[in-house]
Each structure stands twice: as C-alpha cells, then as structure tokens.
Amino acid sequence: MSQARHKGKRLKPLIYVDGAAxxxxxxxxxxxxxxxxxxxxxxxxxxxxDIAVRTAALNEADIAVLCLPDEAAREAVALVExxxxxxxxASSAHRTAAGWIYGFSELEPGRRREIAxxxxxxxxxxxxxxxxxxxxxxxxxxxxxxxxxxxxxxxxGYSGGGRTMIEEFEHSNSPRFTSSVVRTYALNLAHKHxxxxxxxxxLVHPPVFAPTVGRFYRGMMVEVPLQLWSFPENRTARDAHTxxxxxxxxxxxxxxxxxxxxxxxxxxxxxxxxxxxxxxVFGNATTRQARLIAVLDNxxxxxxxAAVQNLNIMLGVPDSTGLH
Numbered sequence: 001m002s003q004a005r006h007k008g009k010r011l012k013p014l015i016y017v018d019g020a021a022x023x024x025x026x027x028x029x030x031x032x033x034x035x036x037x038x039x040x041x042x043x044x045x046x047x048x049x050d051i052a053v054r055t056a057a058l059n060e061a062d063i064a065v066l067c068l069p070d071e072a073a074r075e076a077v078a079l080v081e082x083x084x085x086x087x088x089x090a091s092s093a094h095r096t097a098a099g100w101i102y103g104f105s106e107l108e109p110g111r112r113r114e115i116a117x118x119x120x121x122x123x124x125x126x127x128x129x130x131x132x133x134x135x136x137x138x139x140x141x142x143x144x145x146x147x148x149x150x151x152x153x154x155x156x157g158y159s160g161g162g163r164t165m166i167e168e169f170e171h172s173n174s175p176r177f178t179s180s181v182v183r184t185y186a187l188n189l190a191h192k193h194x195x196x197x198x199x200x201x202x203l204v205h206p207p208v209f210a211p212t213v214g215r216f217y218r219g220m221m222v223e224v225p226l227q228l229w230s231f232p233e234n235r236t237a238r239d240a241h242t243x244x245x246x247x248x249x250x251x252x253x254x255x256x257x258x259x260x261x262x263x264x265x266x267x268x269x270x271x272x273x274x275x276x277x278x279x280x281v282f283g284n285a286t287t288r289q290a291r292l293i294a295v296l297d298n299x300x301x302x303x304x305x306a307a308v309q310n311l312n313i314m315l316g317v318p319d320s321t322g323l324h
Contacts, residue, residue, distance in 0.1 A: 013315055016041045016061035018054070018068060018076055023162050024090050025067030027304030031322045038315070055079045063314060065307060066090060077120075086119045086314060090307050094122040095196040102200055103310040104129060105319070106251055107136055115313045123310060125193040126302025127154045127211060128200070130222035130294035133254060133279060135201045137247040143235050144226070150207040151225065152197075155182070155268050157218040160298040169215060182214045219269035220298040229288040237283020237290040244279055252320050253277060253301060253309065272297045275305030275323040300324065 015032065019025050020042045032040050041061065047053040058064050059082040066073045066089045073091035080087065094100040101118040105111050115121055124132070131152050138144040158169040168176045191209050198206040228235050241259040248254040256279045257263070263280075271278060277296040283289065296302050305323055312321045 012037060012039045013062040014039050014041060014060065015063050015065060015311070016057045017065045018043075018058065019072070020067060021045070021048075022067050023159055023166075023299065024303045024307070025065075027299050028065060028067065028090075028307050031304060031308045032311075035322055037317060037321075051079075059085060061085055063088060063311065065311065086121075088121045088123060088307060088310055088314065090123040090303065092125055092192050092196070094120065095124065095128075096199045097122070102196070103306065104132060104200070105309065105313060106248060106254055107132055107200065112313055112319075115310055116316065118314070121310055121314065123303070123307045124200075125196060126156065126160055126220055126296070126298040127191070127209070127222060128193040128196045129302050129306065130154070130220060130277065130296055131193075131197050131207070131209075131224065132200050133248075133277060134222070134224050134244070134292040134294050135197075135203075137243050138240055139202045141243045143231065143240055143243060145231060146202055147204040148231070149205060150201075150203060152207050152209050152222060154209065154211040154220065154222045156211065156213055156220045156298050157216045157268070157272075158213050159218050160220070160302075161213065165213065180215065182212050184210065184212045186211050214268065216269055217272075218297055218299050219267075219272040220296050220302055221266065221268035222294045224292040226290040226292065227288070228283070228290055236285065236288075237281055240283075240290055240292065241281040244281065248279070253305075253323070254279065256281075266293055266295060268295065271295050271300070273300070273324060275300040275309070277301045 015038050017025055020029050058080050063086045066076050068091055070091045070093040073089050073093040100120045100122045101114045103115055103121040104124045105115055139146055158165045167174050168178050194206050194209055238259055245256045248256050254277045274297055280293040282291045308322055309319050312319050
C-alpha cells in the first residue's frame, strides 16, 4: 500500500472520495474525519467538474471510494489507469459484475479475506444487506430451497432516496413535495436492489420485493415471511433462528435476538445513527409460518457504515474502526 505524500514520502493511505457531496459521501467523510490513520482527499465543487483534476485524483489514490450515480461510477472506473489503485464503489453499478467482490464481509465464509485482497469491491445496497443477512444463510444451509418463491417487504427512511426524495419530504415549496406518511414504490417489480438480492442469496428466481418509504429521515426494516410448510424436511422457525444465530455469532455489527422473545415493538428507527443490524425470527408452530425481520440504519450498515467497514478491511485495520 502506498502512502499519502509528505516531503516526498507516503505516510498514510490516501483515500479519495469521489462524489463526496451526496448523502452517502457526506456520511463516509463524517466517519473518516476524525481518523489519523488515513489521509482524505475531497475535491472542491470546481475541481470535481474538471475531468483532468478528477482523473488525477482517482489515479493518485490508494483507495478511491465512489459515491456516484451508476453511470458516473462506471465512467470513474474507466478513468483509472494506475493498476495499484483500489476501488470501493458505493453505487449499484458493479454489485453483480464479474471481477468485483461483493462487500458484505459477514455474508460468506472467506468473504472478509476476499475483500482484504481485492482491487475492486462493490458496497451492498441497503435493502439487499437486510434481505441477504436473513436469507443467504438459510439458502446455504438448505433450509430455504434455492428455487423457492420468496417475497420481502421493506420500509426505509426517505434519506435512502438521496437528494430527490429528501426534497420530496422536506421542501414544501418544491413541486416534488409529498405529504404522504408512508408510500409504496417500485411498482414495476424492478427495484435496483433485486438483482443483487437474487444473485447473492443464491436464489433461482428474483424475490417479489415491496419497498415503502416513510416520513422519517433514516432507519430501515425489511421482513421476509416464510411458509415453512412448503419447505422439505419439516423445518421450523427455531431451525431458522439456530442457523442465523450460528452464522453471526461473535459479529460486532450483526446481532440475532433470542428466539421466543417478543419485544414490545420493532421500530425501523431503533438502530438509527448506528452501523449495526439486528435480526429477529418469529414463528407459529401450528401454522408452520415464520417472519424474519432485519433492522438497520439505511445510511449506516446499509451504506456509509458498510463502506467504512469495507475500507477498514481493505486497509488491514480492525473492522469497527470509526464505526458507531
């Protein structure tokens, strides 16, 4: 790893955040701001529009973090000619692309090691993070058959939609303004996270995903209901809990609630301003049905927190450095 320059020598890894003015970019900068183990480069508004300056910044970095729309992220990758530059892409452009490591370190055995060695890492989507945390271990264990018809619902704070959705909910003088408390969207059944949900869960068919957005800034809840009677081998909700509890035992960022304990409420905002995720499993032995629920901050473990965790792994420092 090269180092940030000081008197001709590199002393710290140089991190260039491309697109740092957006919601995720600002959150990443906030988490990195107080650290003395990295040097952060962020361009001014004028320099961000200068292709030569931006290209130089990308090629001089040890790790370039892309916080851009998908097409702009692809263009940024094409600008990188220095083979030593590593890229962490927070967009959805490369989440199922060949040659890229999907940056969910807890998802697969050996994934953390792959991220540590990778030159190209794609940060997961927020909804996909919650869905995969619940579903992937159960598919891998054979509890959910890969060809099962899976459905999922999601509720997110409006910050997940970036500047456009923030404007819809906060700016009453905007033509986009909405007074909705909760509204559904992606009614064409083509939400941008569905491809990574299917691919990285190991499912044959894409899940039917029903996302909604609520009148709160940050926080997220995703639910996957299961008809356990439709699965082979007489599986139970406790079986599902056992798999998930074993999968995330010892994880600093993901906690599985005890089986059989029903909290007074599960709130989409309960982990806001953190970089953690909580998983719950509820079941009815009579109907042989289960509800799997994941709660996280869509800007934390669902975006910027995950990016900083991946960055830490790529840098070889403890995963939780700079996380809440």
